[in-house]
C-alpha cells in the first residue's frame with residue numbers, strides 16, 4: 672500500500688517554568704492511504720502534541736513530516752495553506768472548536784469557503800448552493816436540515832461533535848486527525864460517534880490518525896496502533912495483535928484497565 676504520511680524522527684520539547692519537558696521524543700511512523708493509525712497512551716504521553724505536529728500547528732525541534740511528496744515544515748505559508756486542504760482535524764471539544772455565535776451551517780461551510788475551487792464528488796449536485804451543501808454534509812453525519820440554523824448551544828454534545836465531523840470531511844481530506852473525538856461525550860453517545868467516523872472513513876476512503884487514551888476505542892477504530900509513553904513509542908502493532916503475548920507491559924496495563 673502507498674504511504675500517505677511519513678513522520679521521521681520527530682522531537683518536540685516545551686519550556687515549563689524554566690524546565691524543558693520533552694513531549695515527543697524521536698517518533699517515527701507511517702500512515703498508509705486509507706488506513707486508520709491509532710495513537711494511545713495516558714494523559715501527558717504526548718499524543719496531542721504529535722497530532723498538532725502532523726497538522727503543522729506546531730513546529731518540531733527537529734524531524735520531518737512528509738504528506739504525499741511534501742515536507743510540511745518546509746512549506747511556505749501559502750503552500751501550507753494549500754496543503755491544509757489535505758489534512759483536517761476533529762478535536763475533543765466541539766464547544767471550543769465551533770464558533771458559538773454562528774448557526775451551525777455557517778461553521779460547516781468555513782473550510783469550503785476557504786477553498787472555493789474544491790468540490791468533492793459527494794457534493795457535486797449541491798455545491799452551487801451553500802445552504803444545500805451544508806444540509807448535505809449535515810445529513811451525512813446524521814443531522815437534519817432542521818439543525819442547520821441552530822447555534823451550537825442549542826445542540827447536544829453528540830450533535831455538536833457531528834457538526835465538527837461534517838466540517839472535517841467537507842473538503843474530503845486525505846487525512847483526518849481525530850484527537851480524542853469522543854472524550855467529552857456521554858458514554859452512550861461515544862459508540863455512535865465512533866461508528867459514524869468508521870463508516871465515513873470506509874465510504875470516503877480517508878486515512879485517519881485516531882488519538883485516544885481509551886485503548887478499546889483505538890482498537891475498534893484502527894488498523895495499526897502506536898502506544899505512547901512519556902513522549903516515546905513503546906509498542907506498535909496491528910490492531911488484531913492487541914492481546915498478543917508479545918505486547919509491551921505498558922500496553923497490557925492499558926488493556927487490563929478496560930477489560
Ligand SMILES: Nc1ncnc2c1ncn2[C@@H]1O[C@H](COP(=O)(O)OP(=O)(O)OP(=O)(O)O)[C@@H](O)[C@H]1O
Nearest residue numbers: 685686687692694713714715716717718719720721
Ligand atoms: N503548549 C504547551 N506548553 C508547555 N507544555 C506543554 C504544552 N503542550 C503540551 N505540553 C506538555 O507536553 C507533554 C505532553 O502533552 P500532550 O498534551 O501532548 O499529551 P497527551 O497525551 O495528549 O495528554 P492529554 O490526553 O491529557 O491531552 C505534557 O507534559 C504537557 O504538559
